[in-house]
Amino acid sequence: MQAPDLPATRRGLMVATVDSIAMPGAGPGAGLGAARSQGAASPAPGAPPGAHGLAAVAFRVNGQAHSLDLDTRVTLLDALREHLQLTGSKKGCDHGQCGACTVMVDGRRIYSCLTLAIMHQGAEISTIEGLGQPGNLHPMQAAFVRHDGYQCGYCTSGQICAAVAALDEIRAGVPSHVTQDLTAAPRVTAEEIRERMSGNICRCGAYSNIVDAIVEVAGAPA
Amino acid sequence: MKPFTYERARTPVEAAAAARAPGARFIAGGTNLLDLMKLQIEAPAHLIDVNGLGLDRIEPTTTGGLRIGALVRNTDLAADARVRRDYGVLSRALLAGATAQLRNKATTAGNLLQRTRCPYFYDTNMACNKRQPGAGCSAIGGVTRQLAVIGTSDACIATHPSDMAVAMRVLDAVVETVRADGTTRGIPMGEFHRLPGATPHIETALEPGEFITAVAVPAPIGGRHFYRKVRDRASYAFALISVAAVLQPNGTGRVALGGMAHKPWRVEGAEAELPRGAKAAMGAILSGARPTPDNAFKVTLAERALAAVLAEAKG
Helix, strand or coil, X not given: CCCCCCCCCHHHHHHHHHHHHCCCCCCCCCCCEEEXXXXXXXXXXXXXXXXXXXXXXXXXXXXXXXXXXXXXXXXXXXXXXXXXXXXXXXXXXXXXXXXXXXXXXXCEEEEHHHCEHHHHCCCEEECHHHHCECXXXXXXXXXXXXXXXXXXXXXXXXXXXXXHHHHHHHXXXXXXXXXXXXXXXXXXXXXXXXXXXXXXXXXXCCHHHHHHHHHHHHCCCC | CCCCEEEECCCHXXXXXXXXXXXXXXXXXXXCHHHHHHCCCCCCCEEEECHHHCCCCEEECCCCCEEEECCCEHHHHHHCHHHHHHCHHHHHHHHHXXXXXXXXXXXXXXXXXXXCCCHHHHCCCCCCCCCCCCCCCCCCCXXXXXXXXXXXXXXXCCCCCXXXXXXXXXCCCEEEEECCCCCXXXXXXXXXXXXXXXXXXXXXXXXXXXXXXXXXXXXXXXXXXXXXXXXXXXXCCCCCEEXXXXXXXXXXXXXXXXXXXXXXXXXXXXXXXXXXXXXXXXXXXXXXXXXXXXXXXXXXXXXXXHHHHHHHHHC
């Protein structure tokens, strides 16, 4: 069956719905702070950051500079999703237990749900949107497609960001729980990859295909 | 999360002074604190971000050991070549804990200060003397499989969840701090975490506002280093029990246990029993244990884990 060519996306529909039920005068991005370009009130000049529960922060995401005035409570994940509309990073558990929110900050993978956006002044952040795009996939994205490393896809962006970082960590010589010799360089093995990916849960259970995809990108035998 | 104000500290003394305000808390990696804030188990009025203080280096001490800055991330500590070579138990313990994403954020000091994962502490519908002093303890008489078997009190049977702290204990590490008046002190790991007693909400020897600047480990003691962790799944789970051990070729050594008590559990006086085997040593280490029917298995498991470590050390 051919999918109907609808002009609306699921995301666009949800934003529109939220707008229609929001309080008068509160547009998208209001409530818990807003992008400065949307005209939110800045903290008083000279006030320390966060003195009034609102703080300014500037960081780069996928190479693009952003300045935001945010409620101090906004997590990096919510800043990405709700304020910068980068919805590739997913909110699964919101407690650092599932890995769907994995992004890179200053070259390291972290759970973006367990850190405050205002703690990342000057940071260089990379999300799944920065890794590759349709038609120009990152090799890890292409390998996940080739190996069917997902079913529903919700955990996939976090899996791919974590996988790219895991291979970087092995290359940098960071040991893991299953590294036999602590004083030797860790090797790329399926066992190492399973351990290093344990912070990303896939409720569909695509794990064996995920490991195959990562092993292929690493160029190592499974 | 409850609303809070926020500042970035510029010096450790400034951070300690700011932390004397009611409801103020330090935040470093934030991986435990923010989790608890989302559940409103923690509700600080003010957060002092200490990430900019530059305490992120591992430096040699004048006595041949290492001074590990409070903000050294768990990943960097585990991967440090000196730690891997001379303090293998510390690398192993760190790598047995959490996930890469968490270890990239979590700090040395924050790891020591993380709160218990007792399910009754996390469930705000349950009475917990840690969350609300005097409220009672729903864990006692509840489901206690994961909980403490020794050093418990009538007020609390929670465990300390850290793997790293168990290794720090076996290495005789010292926690270095600064207070708001600029005075400094070193707290031996054995005195850093407290037993619950009647005040389980007071978990460490730190005074209000006292700020950890570093954790120092003494000069390497050689031997073979082990961290054996037993958990319900192969990765990313807290310990049911863990054994940190540094064993010498002559059969002597040191042992500390995780998952057993409100603090890393080590009984120096019992270590003379190590050459006589796991049963004798663990009997002395766990003398006075008061397990529940649910968690009595931990006593057996700890003895068998130590036996496996002793066998591996000989092999």
